[in-house]
Each structure stands twice: as structure tokens, then as C-alpha cells.
Amino acid sequence: xxxxxxxxxxxxxxxxxxxxxxxxxAAAGAASRRRVAAGETVFRQGDASAxxxxxxxxxxxxxxxxxxxxxxxxxxxxxxxxxGYAALAGAACYPGSVTAVDDTHLFCWSRVAITQIMREHxxxxxxxxxxxxxxxxxxxxxxxxxATERVEQRLxxxxxxxxxxxxxxxxNGIEIAFPLSRxxxxxxxxxxxxxxxxxxxxxxxxGVVRSGRRRVIVAAPDTLAAIAxxxx
Amino acid sequence: xxxxxxxxxxxxxxxxxxxxxxxxxAAAGAASRRRVAAGETVFRQGDASAxxxxxxxxxxxxxxxxxxxxxxxxxxxxxxxxxGYAALAGAACYPGSVTAVDDTHLFCWSRVAITQIMREHxxxxxxxxxxxxxxxxxxxxxxxxxATERVEQRLxxxxxxxxxxxxxxxxNGIEIAFPLSRxxxxxxxxxxxxxxxxxxxxxxxxGVVRSGRRRVIVAAPDTLAAIAxxxx
DNA sequence: CGGACTTTTGAAGTAATTCAAGGGGAGTGG
DNA sequence: CCACTCCCCTTGAATTACTTCAAAAGTCCG
Numbered sequence: 001x002x003x004x005x006x007x008x009x010x011x012x013x014x015x016x017x018x019x020x021x022x023x024x025x026a027a028a029g030a031a032s033r034r035r036v037a038a039g040e041t042v043f044r045q046g047d048a049s050a051x052x053x054x055x056x057x058x059x060x061x062x063x064x065x066x067x068x069x070x071x072x073x074x075x076x077x078x079x080x081x082x083x084g085y086a087a088l089a090g091a092a093c094y095p096g097s098v099t100a101v102d103d104t105h106l107f108c109w110s111r112v113a114i115t116q117i118m119r120e121h122x123x124x125x126x127x128x129x130x131x132x133x134x135x136x137x138x139x140x141x142x143x144x145x146x147a148t149e150r151v152e153q154r155l156x157x158x159x160x161x162x163x164x165x166x167x168x169x170x171x172n173g174i175e176i177a178f179p180l181s182r183x184x185x186x187x188x189x190x191x192x193x194x195x196x197x198x199x200x201x202x203x204x205x206x207g208v209v210r211s212g213r214r215r216v217i218v219a220a221p222d223t224l225a226a227i228a229x230x231x232x
Numbered sequence: 233x234x235x236x237x238x239x240x241x242x243x244x245x246x247x248x249x250x251x252x253x254x255x256x257x258a259a260a261g262a263a264s265r266r267r268v269a270a271g272e273t274v275f276r277q278g279d280a281s282a283x284x285x286x287x288x289x290x291x292x293x294x295x296x297x298x299x300x301x302x303x304x305x306x307x308x309x310x311x312x313x314x315x316g317y318a319a320l321a322g323a324a325c326y327p328g329s330v331t332a333v334d335d336t337h338l339f340c341w342s343r344v345a346i347t348q349i350m351r352e353h354x355x356x357x358x359x360x361x362x363x364x365x366x367x368x369x370x371x372x373x374x375x376x377x378x379a380t381e382r383v384e385q386r387l388x389x390x391x392x393x394x395x396x397x398x399x400x401x402x403x404n405g406i407e408i409a410f411p412l413s414r415x416x417x418x419x420x421x422x423x424x425x426x427x428x429x430x431x432x433x434x435x436x437x438x439g440v441v442r443s444g445r446r447r448v449i450v451a452a453p454d455t456l457a458a459i460a461x462x463x464x
Numbered sequence: 465c466g467g468a469c470t471t472t473t474g475a476a477g478t479a480a481t482t483c484a485a486g487g488g489g490a491g492t493g494g
Numbered sequence: 495c496c497a498c499t500c501c502c503c504t505t506g507a508a509t510t511a512c513t514t515c516a517a518a519a520g521t522c523c524g
Contacts, residue, residue, distance in 0.1 A: 064372060064376050066376060070380045072379045085365060085368070086369075088361055089365020089366065089368075090358075090361075090362045090365070091365060095369050095373075096372065115358070118354060118358055119354050119355070119358065121354075122350060122351050122352070122354035122357050125357035125358050125360075125361060126347070126357050128357075128361045129320055129322075129357060129360045130321050130322045132321070132364045132365055133317060133318070133320065133322070133323060134321065135368055136317070136367055136368045136371065137321075137327050139368065139371045139372065139375060140296060140306055140328065140371065141327075142375060143304065143306070143371060144296050146375065146378045146379060147304045147378060147419075147422035148298050148304060148422075151511080151512070181469095182470075187379075190378065190379035190380075192513060192514085193470090193471080194472085194512090194513075195511095195512065195513075197470095197472060198472080198473080200471095201471095201472070201473085212521085213471075213521060213522075214470075383479080383480070413501095413502065414502075415502085423481090424480080424481060424482080425502090426480090426482080426504085427480060427481075429503060430480095432503095433503095433504070444489090444503090445501085445502060445503075446502075
């Protein structure tokens with residue numbers, strides 16, 4: 001049906017889905033491409049927010065660094081998701097850094113181009129509202145978890161979210177489909193790598209998870225959900 | 233200049249500022265009004281997100297409640313700010329509750345009406361993106377604080393934010409211009425009212441703040457900023 | 465097989481919560 | 495106007511969940 005394969009990709013992204021054909025064509029026409037190898041940086045916290053990115057294949061990690069060098073992982077981004085929303089929202093600088101955790105293929109637009117597309121195609125702007133709204137909601141949830149829950153519960157929630165987002169069925173359970181260290185988990189759950197290691201060890205003993213060097217496999221998602229839900 | 237006083241109000245709100253006249257007129261035409269007395273609820277967590285609100289005068293508090301009844305305060309909302317962004321973003325239910333902390337006067341639109349306005353006036357949709365983007369950024373910052381800082385620093389940051397948002401100059405310093413209990417502060421900073429009370433007592437001794445029953449006055453904003461910034 | 469990175473685990477330390485009790489202000493009703 | 499009541503705030507003491515410090519053991523890669 002589609003003459004241009006880019007259109008088929010775009011219409012599956014969170015920013016351009018259910019958008020009329022002219023909007024898709026405008027987006028495809030203005031898009032550039034970029035490849036980023038695993039470990040490389042897409043942009044850095046504080047850089048001028050010149051570009052908006054959409055993941056085509058691969059996976060990115062959005063993080064924030066404190067003045068004294070501590071990191072917090074905001075989110076992982078998979079295919080179809082937007083990175084650099086600051087360029088959408090009109091912020092001057094990126095509030096965090098984005099790096100690739102796998103080799104990644106991106107579409108990108110200049111801030112001017114994407115603003116123009118939103119102005120001319122309100123469906124895209126409305127998708128942008130929905131998308132940032134969903135992220136906002138997610139962050140509210142995490143804020144609540146961080147403010148009210150114990151480390152074990154937070155870690156369970158964190159892993160369950162990763163499973164929902166990037167889980168892959170295997171013989172032993174559901175594997176999180178990208179490399180993920182104890183340190184990474186601690187930076188998502190707001191704790192230390194030591195506590196994560198201890199907790200995973202305990203869970204491993206109970207048969208809830210299997211894990212190794214930068215790998216996590218959830219053997220019993222229900223038990224994990226129970227841990228996440230229970231006050232104790 | 234303006235024949236209709238509503239237009240003058242709308243063009244100062246974060247959602248409609250810098251928007252062309254037809255968009256303002258459409259918004260004014262579709263708006264309803266609502267008054268809420270201090271302590272009353274605008275909407276509840278889980279309600280269908282039928283309406284979008286903009287504060288005209290007064291102040292609201294957006295909070296979230298955990299299944300076991302603990303509350304977290306997400307944000308206070310002053311004149312010009314939007315409540316119920318779920319209706320903008322297309323979420324089915326409100327993710328949190330909103331109540332009035334002062335007698336408050338609101339404009340409101342049905343979800344259908346505001347969606348229609350965004351569709352026909354992309355400037356409004358673009359403002360919505362900017363507005364939710366700014367909130368998202370703010371939440372990222374709080375997440376980072378909660379994950380990396382000590383209670384005293386978090387509380388200092390919390391109070392400084394409130395001062396920036398609703399500070400009123402007085403003889404003794406800058407007063408937060410709405411009733412704010414220790415419990416409220418604890419629900420914002422992710423701690424207990426006991427710890428907040430102890431911390432404020434200590435600060436009072438150092439002359440950094442003056443405080444009383446649901447009142448907080450910051451006498452030395454610079455010292456507070458130093459506490460917020462310093463690791464110790 | 466060397467070397468860097470990741471993970472594990474023990475022990476000590478501590479920030480903050482929880483438990484507990486009392487005090488004070490503001491508003492209300494007699 | 496005074497007393498009663500309801501909140502809200504304060505402060506001590508005990509407890510604990512988690513961090514910090516420290517060292518060692520795996521694991522992957524060239």
C-alpha cells in the first residue's frame with residue numbers, strides 16, 4: 001500500500017499514529033536519520049534542545065545527573081518512542097542525557113521542523129500532548145512509589161515495568177531484553193547497587209528471578225507483583 | 233480593548249497565552265464556570281476525566297492516594313494554571329484528586345470541547361505540549377531529589393519551590409501565601425510530619441524560617457538555598 | 465591469562481521512621 | 495466571654511531499613 005516504507009514506520013510511532021496522510025508525508029519529508037552504537041550518547045543534559053528523536057530500532061536510556069555526579073535513570077525508550085521531548089515542548093535545553101543501550105536507529109527532526117509540523121497538523125500536536133501526558137502520569141506513579149514504598153517494593157515495581165516494556169519470553173521466564181546492571185536498577189529504584197544485589201539474591205533463593213551479569217529474568221511475575229503490591 | 237473580560241483572563245493563562253484571537257474566542261465561548269470553597273474537592277482520583285479546569289483565582293492542590301491510603305502531594309496550582317490535564321491528554325480517568333486550599337474560581341471545558349479547540353487551533357495544542365512538558369520536567373527534578381537527597385535538602389527544595397510559586401513579601405520574610413501544614417510538607421517532600429516538624433524547629437532556631445499553625449515564612453532564603461544545594 | 469568491570473556478602477553505622485505522650489491555638493457553642 | 499473540643503504541632507525514646515565501608519569472588523573480553 002505505502003509507496004514509501006518510512007510512512008509505514010512513522011504511522012506506528014506514538015507521535016504520528018492515527019495521523020492523516022499529509023501529516024505523515026510532511027514528517028517523512030522532513031526527517032533525517034541517525035545511527036547510534038550501543039554505549040554512545042544521543043545528546044547530553046544541558047545541550048540546546050535542537051532535535052527531536054524517534055526510535056526506529058534499538059533502545060535508549062534517558063537519565064539525569066546531579067551536580068555532584070549521581071545519576072538517576074528516568075526511563076528506557078524502545079521502538080516508536082520519542083526522545084528529546086524538550087524540542088517538542090519548547091524548552092531551551094535537554095533536561096537529561098540520552099544514551100544507547102543497544103545499537104539504535106533513529107529518525108530525527110529539527111525543533112523548527114517539528115514545530116512547523118505540529119502547527120500545520122494539529123493531530124500531531126494532539127498526539128504529542130497525549131504522549132507527554134502519559135509520561136507525566138508514569139512519573140507521578142514513580143514519585144508516589146519513591147515517596148511511600150520500601151526499597152523491595154520499589155524494585156519489584158521497577159522490574160515489572162521493565163518486563164512490561166521490554167520483556168521477552170524464554171524457557172526460564174520473562175527476560176528483560178537489554179543489558180541491565182545492578183547499578184542501573186539502583187538508579188531507577190532510588191537505592192544502592194548493594195541493596196539491589198542483596199534483594200535479587202534473596203529473590204533468586206525464592207525462585208522469583210534468575211539473574212546474572214547485566215541480565216535479569218523474571219521466573220515468577222505473580223510473586224513479584226505480590227511483593228510490589230504488599231506493604232510488607 | 234477587549235469587549236469581553238473573559239478574553240483578557242484567558243490570554244494570561246498558560247494554556248491560551250499567545251494564541252490567536254479566534255482561538256481565544258472559541259475557548260471563551262465554550263467555557264463554563266465553577267466555584268469551589270476551600271476544602272472542597274474539584275474531582276477525585278479515578279473519576280472519568282470529563283473536564284479540564286483553569287484556575288482564575290484561588291489555589292488548588294493536586295494529590296495522589298495509594299491503595300493503602302497514604303497521600304502524596306503532586307503540586308499546588310495557582311491562577312492561570314491547568315488542572316485535570318488528563319482531559320487534555322486523552323487519559324480515561326484522572327490519575328489524582330484535586331481539592332481547593334482557598335476559595336477558588338475556575339473556568340472549565342468538557343473534554344470534547346477542549347479537544348475540538350485543540351484540533352481547530354493548533355496553537356492551543358502546542359501550548360498544551362509546552363505546559364505538560366514543563367510539568368514533566370519539574371517532576372523529573374523532584375524524582376531526582378527524592379532518589380538522591382536527604383530529607384533536609386528535599387524539604388528545603390520543596391519550600392523554595394513553594395516560595396517561588398506562591399511567595400508573598402512580609403516584614404519577617406517571604407510567606408507562603410496559603411495554609412500549609414507539616415503534614416502537607418511531608419507529603420510533598422516524601423517524609424513524615426514528625427521529621428518536618430523537627431527540621432523546621434531546627435531551622436527556626438537558626439533563624440532561617442518562622443512558622444506556626446499551617447503557616448511558613450522564610451526569613452533567610454539564601455541560607456535555605458545553601459541547605460538545598462549542599463550535600464551535608 | 466591478565467585486567468577491567470560486575471556482583472556478592474559481611475559488618476558497622478546512621479538517618480529517618482515509628483511509637484508514645486503531651487501541649488497549644490483556633491474556632492464553637494453555651 | 496469562657497470552656498470545650500478538635501486539630502495541629504512538638505519532642506523524647508526506641509527501632510529499623512538502608513547505606514556506607516570493606517574485601518573478595520565471578521565473569522567476560524581481548
